[in-house]
Amino acid sequence: MAMIVDVLSWVFLLTGSFLGISGGFGMLRFPDFFTRLHAAGVTDTLCAALILLGLMMQAGWGLVAVKLLFIILFLSFTSPVAAHALARAALHGGLKPLLNRAEEDPSKS
Amino acid sequence: MFVAATLAILVTMGLALIRALRGPTVYDRILAVNMFGTKTVLFIAVFGFLTGRPDFLDIALVYALINFIGIVAVLKFFEYGGLGHAAKTSYEKEDG
Numbered sequence: 001m002a003m004i005v006d007v008l009s010w011v012f013l014l015t016g017s018f019l020g021i022s023g024g025f026g027m028l029r030f031p032d033f034f035t036r037l038h039a040a041g042v043t044d045t046l047c048a049a050l051i052l053l054g055l056m057m058q059a060g061w062g063l064v065a066v067k068l069l070f071i072i073l074f075l076s077f078t079s080p081v082a083a084h085a086l087a088r089a090a091l092h093g094g095l096k097p098l099l100n101r102a103e104e105d106p107s108k109s
Numbered sequence: 110m111f112v113a114a115t116l117a118i119l120v121t122m123g124l125a126l127i128r129a130l131r132g133p134t135v136y137d138r139i140l141a142v143n144m145f146g147t148k149t150v151l152f153i154a155v156f157g158f159l160t161g162r163p164d165f166l167d168i169a170l171v172y173a174l175i176n177f178i179g180i181v182a183v184l185k186f187f188e189y190g191g192l193g194h195a196a197k198t199s200y201e202k203e204d205g
Contacts, residue, residue: 010110017117020148024124027144033136036128040144051114051151055158067166071150071173078177082143085181089188090136 009057016050019043032098033090041083048075111159118152135187139180146176 023043030036049072056068122145129141150173157165 013110013114017114020121020151021117021124023144024121027128027141028124033134033140036137037140040125040140044144044147048147048151051118052154054114055154058158059163064163064166067170068154071154071166071170074170074173074177075147075150078173079147082177082180085184086136086140086143089184090134092188093136095134095136 005057009054012050012054012057016047016054019047019050023047033095034087034097037083037087037090041080044079044083045076048072048079111155114155115152115159118148118155122148122152139183139187142183143176143180146172146180150176 020043023039026039026043027036030039052068052072052075056065056072059065059068125141125144125148129138129145132138132141150169153165153169153172154163157163157169
């Protein structure tokens, strides 16, 4: 039983690490602010939740697991709110989404 | 295996930092700093487990909250041009 929990926690940790790296590359490679927001917002929630869940399985029952659970709760509340506030502020600040690359002028970067 | 997770989080933090330095608009920079802060929370947690002393989780907990407050404050500053007055001036946008 402990073996199964151990292997499952490693799988969670490695999947979370892969999602984090893919989010970082998407952050660097995507052409537009809103696509970058997609990359960052998706990986912020799932990568953080998976890594902290793997750590929680490593820690076992106790105060450490409760602290990790609170970090998961706070991150899953604050990260989508921050992403929504960023998108709304960017739209309010006059940043337009990149709809079609063929018709658009290369004014973006 | 904690080493692999720590290295992956460090690589992600580096990529987010490159975007924060290169970002064309200010919102890209704020987004990159937000991602950097979230990955810092994860890094503190994983590093506590790596060194066998998971006492840093309190710091990670506080960092998650302060990161959110800071991001919202910086966003409000850049949207309205100040922190105190709520939506007094509509922000005149100038590209660049």
